[in-house]
Amino acid sequence: MLMPKTKQSNTPYNHLPVRVSEQMFDRYFLPFLSLPQRGPVPKIPLVKIFNYILYQLHTGCQWYELPIAADSKTGKPEISFTSIWKWFDRWSKDRSFEVAFINSVRELRDRKKLKLKRLHGDGSNIVAKKGAKESDILATNIRKVVRL
DSSP, X not given: OOOOOOOOOOOTTSSOOSSOOHHHIIIIIGGGSOOOSSSOOOSSOHHHHHHHHHHHHHXXXXXXXXXXXXXXXXXXXXXXXXXXXXXHHHHHXXXXXXXXXXXXXXXXXXXXXXXOSOOOOOSTXXXXXXXXXXXXXXXXXXXXXXXX
């Protein structure tokens, strides 16, 4: 049986990256990530830590299952998975990821690459049917509709 050909999108901005290069990291992420003012410097570059975080988010694996590269001298992992998690936790709590996302959308808008003609609902604006007392989304009415 012949399958119909589907139209494939060739737009490079229409996917989530699994790895970022050092140049991309320095341009799009590093300016928005919080860095410690004092204390020990990370053993590996922040771009590697960021790529480990992207891998975990992409695959959904447990933090301890991250395929961490071995140090060439000692043969031990180059960084502990708990250190990677601490960076992720830090950047999540201080909203560094959110600021980076907002600025990436702003840059797409400024370069005229942001298209808002189609919006796809993912269900995040749907109010729960059972037991919801209030909604997280502003201007969403959860009261039952009164029919006349």
